[in-house]
Amino acid sequence: MNQIRKYLQNFVEMTGHDWEFFSSKLIKKTFTKKGIILKQSDVEKYLSFVENRVVRFYISETSSDLTFGFVFQNDFVSAYDSFLSQQPCPYQVETITQTTLYRIHYQDLQKVYETTSMGNELGRRNAERLFLIKSNREISLLNRTAEERYLDLFSSHPELIKQIPLKYIASYIGITPQALSRIRKRIS
Incomplete structure (x- = not known):
């Protein structure tokens, strides 16, 4: 507590x-x-x-x-x-x-x-x-690429992001799991 x-x-x-x-x-x-x-x-x-x-x-x-x-x-x-x-x-x-x-x-x-x-x-x-979390999320979806949204999520919670299945991350950033795999391959 x-x-x-x-x-x-x-x-x-x-x-x-x-x-x-x-x-x-x-x-x-x-x-x-x-x-x-x-x-x-x-x-x-x-x-x-x-x-x-x-x-x-x-x-x-x-x-x-x-x-x-x-x-x-x-x-x-x-x-x-x-x-x-x-x-x-x-x-x-x-x-x-x-x-x-x-x-x-x-x-x-x-x-x-x-x-x-x-x-x-x-x-x-x-x-x-x-409200700010929701507003920032909406702006991110409109102004940032899927790769930028992935990197933002990864940089803010690197230890926890590894526990999230890739299909959930892909859905969250608005792309398919296959597109997320390509992004991860490109930035690694």
């Missing part, structure tokens, strides 16, 4: 009371490899902190899955649109390897917002961070 506290202190100042209240609401859960965190059409009830490994977001298609996001260890993960609206999620969230999460339920997070001095600021800053 110290990882979560360190992460949160990057965004907000937290009193001992605030941390005790927040951490008392966290539930530790371990998922197996390819464990479904959230099924398509379910409502997201948790905001989770990835203690270790990698999580992916995808839309299940008949021919292949369309991967559109990854969350790496020491970061928060949620189908945030479903979490905020409490409406069914149009995609799935799964683990790539065995993964441990610390989770807080929607209702408990609302209590954190209401009763702690850091709650609202934490919520706002997390929402701003998620």
Whole structure:
């Protein structure tokens, strides 16, 4: 849990009371490899902190899955649109390897917002961070080549990227696995 506290202190100042209240609401859960965190059409009830490994977001298609996001260890993960609206999620969230999460339920997070001095600021800053991630991803898809997107992903998480199957990486950067193989061959 110290990882979560360190992460949160990057965004907000937290009193001992605030941390005790927040951490008392966290539930530790371990998922197996390819464990479904959230099924398509379910409502997201948790905001989770990835203690270790990698999580992916995808839309299940008949021919292949369309991967559109990854969350790496020491970061928060949620189908945030479903979490905020409490409406069914149009995609799935799964683990790539065995993964441990610390989770807080929607209702408990609302209590954190209401009763702690850091709650609202934490919520706002997390929402701003998620917006910037989404915006940067969209701009990257429009302005950068597939090779540049691959190199960006690899340089930001070199130790974890090796755990992600190439077909998921290819889908994420918007190309076929064969095209990704050619890129990897060219840059090696």
